[in-house]
Amino acid sequence: MNAPHFSTKQRILDSAESLFARHGFAGASLRQVTASAQVNLAAVNYHFGSKENLINEVFRRRLDTLNEERLAALATALKKPQFGLEDVLDAFVRPALALSMDHDGGAGFVRVLARAFAEHNERLRKFLHDNYSHVLKQFVAAFAQALPHLDKQELYWRLDIVSGALTYAMADFGVIKRRPGMSEAQHRNLAAEHLIKFAAAGLKAG
Amino acid sequence: MNAPHFSTKQRILDSAESLFARHGFAGASLRQVTASAQVNLAAVNYHFGSKENLINEVFRRRLDTLNEERLAALATALKKPQFGLEDVLDAFVRPALALSMDHDGGAGFVRVLARAFAEHNERLRKFLHDNYSHVLKQFVAAFAQALPHLDKQELYWRLDIVSGALTYAMADFGVIKRRPGMSEAQHRNLAAEHLIKFAAAGLKAG
DNA sequence: CTAGAATTCAAACGATCGTTCCATGCAGTA
DNA sequence: TACTGCATGGAACGATCGTTTGAATTCTAG
Numbered sequence: 001m002n003a004p005h006f007s008t009k010q011r012i013l014d015s016a017e018s019l020f021a022r023h024g025f026a027g028a029s030l031r032q033v034t035a036s037a038q039v040n041l042a043a044v045n046y047h048f049g050s051k052e053n054l055i056n057e058v059f060r061r062r063l064d065t066l067n068e069e070r071l072a073a074l075a076t077a078l079k080k081p082q083f084g085l086e087d088v089l090d091a092f093v094r095p096a097l098a099l100s101m102d103h104d105g106g107a108g109f110v111r112v113l114a115r116a117f118a119e120h121n122e123r124l125r126k127f128l129h130d131n132y133s134h135v136l137k138q139f140v141a142a143f144a145q146a147l148p149h150l151d152k153q154e155l156y157w158r159l160d161i162v163s164g165a166l167t168y169a170m171a172d173f174g175v176i177k178r179r180p181g182m183s184e185a186q187h188r189n190l191a192a193e194h195l196i197k198f199a200a201a202g203l204k205a206g
Numbered sequence: 207m208n209a210p211h212f213s214t215k216q217r218i219l220d221s222a223e224s225l226f227a228r229h230g231f232a233g234a235s236l237r238q239v240t241a242s243a244q245v246n247l248a249a250v251n252y253h254f255g256s257k258e259n260l261i262n263e264v265f266r267r268r269l270d271t272l273n274e275e276r277l278a279a280l281a282t283a284l285k286k287p288q289f290g291l292e293d294v295l296d297a298f299v300r301p302a303l304a305l306s307m308d309h310d311g312g313a314g315f316v317r318v319l320a321r322a323f324a325e326h327n328e329r330l331r332k333f334l335h336d337n338y339s340h341v342l343k344q345f346v347a348a349f350a351q352a353l354p355h356l357d358k359q360e361l362y363w364r365l366d367i368v369s370g371a372l373t374y375a376m377a378d379f380g381v382i383k384r385r386p387g388m389s390e391a392q393h394r395n396l397a398a399e400h401l402i403k404f405a406a407a408g409l410k411a412g
Numbered sequence: 413c414t415a416g417a418a419t420t421c422a423a424a425c426g427a428t429c430g431t432t433c434c435a436t437g438c439a440g441t442a
Numbered sequence: 443t444a445c446t447g448c449a450t451g452g453a454a455c456g457a458t459c460g461t462t463t464g465a466a467t468t469c470t471a472g
Contacts, residue, residue: 008450022326023232026229026230026233029430030431040449041451041452042432042450043450043451045430045431047449050430050431051431111326114324118321118323118374119230157400158404160375161374161375161404164370164378165367165368165374167374168324168371168374169366169370169371171324172370194364197411198409199408201407201408202403205403205406235458235459235460237459237460245420246420246421246422247422248420248462249419249420249421250460251460252418252419252420
């Protein structure tokens with residue numbers, strides 16, 4: 001399935017991402033992963049140490065760039081003389097949406113992300129918190145600035161719903177068929193508009 | 207953990223629900239389930255035939271009554287001279303929200319439900335479709351009536367986001383602490399209002 | 413009370429899990 | 443050419459998986 005001219009590590013990561021998306025972290029075995037990647041079984045423990053560490057690296061590979069893109073987009077949005085809620089949401093949604101429509105595996109990763117949400121795995125949450133909590137913090141601050149009428153507890157509560165909804169929606173993006181005669185870029189823009197409009201309306205409501 | 211004066215089947219279902227919520231369907235073994243239920247390992251295959259059938263029965267036990275309550279609430283809402291979007295959403299959300307705040311295991315089941323959403327398991331989806339598609343149909347018809355300005359494709363698209371968002375939100379309800387000095391019933395009502403307001407705003411937006 | 417059905421039990425089945433070991437292949441260096 | 447390092451190979455480790463078996467036990471109807 002995977003071309004042999006990529007490195008062993010990369011092919012393992014690609015196969016792991018795809019199989020974790022389809023069968024979950026516990027449901028996909030290292031034998032399935034290495035068979036799909038066409039590498040030896042022992043290669044996983046040689047290159048990654050353990051299955052759990054492989055899971056972490058699957059996340060790190062995508063989240064490093066994804067969160068950089070998000071922070072860059074947020075910084076751009078904050079430079080606007082008067083930025084609004086939609087600008088903050090756009091900075092959060094659009095990079096992930098682009099990833100979810102990526103052809104070389106990114107779509108699978110967003111489904112892995114949705115699984116991680118549902119898992120509530122303690123070690124996985126610790127890993128994500130240790131590595132990416134600064135991103136969440138900056139966005140919470142920006143949301144608080146754009147939604148001054150919400151107290152902190154109410155804001156957290158609504159952001160929790162929004163992030164869950166967005167993750168779920170983006171994970172299903174591969175399933176939803178786009179209208180005939182519409183390019184993929186158009187479809188992505190339309191989807192982003194819907195998501196942002198939807199989330200903004202919910203956040204502002206009340 | 208489980209009182210021994212309940213039937214073997216019921217104790218297995220209780221333990222399975224709790225462990226599936228915490229570790230997933232593949233992650234929770236039948237040995238963990240039967241140990242927690244304090245029954246013999248073979249009891250699962252004796253009473254349920256297989257692990258997969260046990261999973262189905264975990265869903266059936268809660269969804270039978272949950273969907274009955276939803277349909278009853280929807281029928282009541284439709285009797286109103288002019289029902290609105292919020293009434294339909296209320297009929298959908300409130301029974302599930304009550305379950306998610308139930309003390310005897312219902313809270314765990316909603317997390318199981320969120321997992322099923324993320325799983326995209328084919329056999330599980332078939333089971334849910336075979337048993338409860340008529341409920342979804344009635345709600346879609348009611349939503350279409352309350353949102354006449356949305357075409358069918360747009361409605362499906364938004365309902366997909368809404369149901370995913372609501373499931374995620376309700377699954378996390380156990381985590382969110384209620385304000386001090388507020389009764390649980392008050393907290394549930396407040397949460398229902400927030401969810402409905404949030405979902406309604408998103409559905410009506412644009 | 414007893415025969416027969418229903419249930420529980422300990423034990424084991426083969427399969428598969430993550431992990432480990434050690435030999436082998438293959439660079440680049442002295 | 444011999445040595446050294448990393449990388450890969452096949453094979454096996456002990457543990458655990460879902461499932462099955464057959465005997466022991468409990469329940470129930472006549």
